[in-house]
Amino acid sequence: MTLGVTQILTVVNDIFIVTAAWYPVAVIILINKDSSPVLETLHTINLSMDDGSL
Numbered sequence: 001m002t003l004g005v006t007q008i009l010t011v012v013n014d015i016f017i018v019t020a021a022w023y024p025v026a027v028i029i030l031i032n033k034d035s036s037p038v039l040e041t042l043h044t045i046n047l048s049m050d051d052g053s054l
Contacts, residue, residue, distance in 0.1 A: 001009075
């Protein structure tokens with residue numbers, strides 16, 4: 001591999017490591033702000049079960 005390709009792969013790998021490390025923090029923040037996709041999904045399922053459409 002050339003030096004440029006190696007540098008690009010190194011940067012991509014570093015971004016992946018940082019992103020993976022901060023992902024749990026982002027999930028906790030979204031859940032605490034009541035804007036998590038998980039909470040929206042659970043809310044939709046609960047509404048569907050309440051009206052009998054599920």
